[in-house]
Amino acid sequence: MPSSFDHAQKLLRQLPGLGFRSAERVALHLLVEHPEKLEPLLNALRDAAARLRRCTQCGNMTETADIAAPARCEICRDPTRRAEQLCLVETVTDLLAMERAGAYRGLYHVLHGKLSPLHQVGPEDLNLTTLAARLETGTITEVVLALSNDIEGEATCHYLQETYLAGRKLAVSRIGFGLPSGSGLTYADADTLRSALDARREYH
């Protein structure tokens, strides 16, 4: 295997969702089978990297022409969104998933991670500096914790509750857990079934 190919493939393999075989397929596609596609892709990525900023309010991504101005994302700038609702998510991917569901019309705060002692992620690594200031304004009356259904998500919710949310006049909730829509018990793993049992609600 040529070493420059090997190096490119190794870096591709570090991307989320790409394993050994898929990184090889992508590298061969761009370097051997369709080299004409490489330059447009590199340019698009470089161009996007130059334009995209983190929203200084919520941590979502946003595109800005004026680099000096404080960047605000489309959701934060949208006057029709409910400014009194704040949904806390781990990543921009999660925010986009929530937006696609179309069930939430408030604002977001993107943590860019979750607490994980195992991976050396502490509170100082999360996007928390502006969170206190946002809560301080008093506009927000409801907080929805839309974090993962795992130990790290649980720990992060606990930390947020103790450090930022408790003691304020806020309705705090965490999103529901259980069987995914359209799915039966057979295909659910044990943790999901435990979540679903814990989350059982009275039925009339």
Added chain:
Amino acid sequence: MPSSFDHAQKLLRQLPGLGFRSAERVALHLLVEHPEKLEPLLNALRDAAARLRRCTQCGNMTETADIAAPARCEICRDPTRRAEQLCLVETVTDLLAMERAGAYRGLYHVLHGKLSPLHQVGPEDLNLTTLAARLETGTITEVVLALSNDIEGEATCHYLQETYLAGRKLAVSRIGFGLPSGSGLTYADADTLRSALDARREYH
């Protein structure tokens, strides 16, 4: 969605194996979550694209320092490979898969595609110019057709046989079809089972 992000994601989605969601994940990873990884990746891809050539003999990829010299891949340059055996494959990916299996020690010829009237791929789009010359030398005595088990693979084999192979002193074979190793009938699709039945061999 910022338009520069959207554009980068669209180009990523054209890569093999990347769908809408995985392209979004990769774009967010490189542009929002880990922007420090972008520049090394772009450089590695650009560097590899500058160094890699098609082997002028077989069509495999190869790295060359001297751009003026005719590029020969490692396999073609390897004196321990059996020069009398030639394995015809569709893509470099297929060649790599064959090499990983470690069961073949001859040379290759990469067609860079297969005949497909549906996708407007004709013989002039395949890497066939050097094939006749290679066969003409008389060194090759055995040809293994390692093309896909589908209609296009079949048509390509037929065309190669009629145009290049028939009438020469060559042992021509096509790789076997049937049940994949370690797999049972339950998980095989109907076409695989039909192949397996067609390829049945006497059993003692």
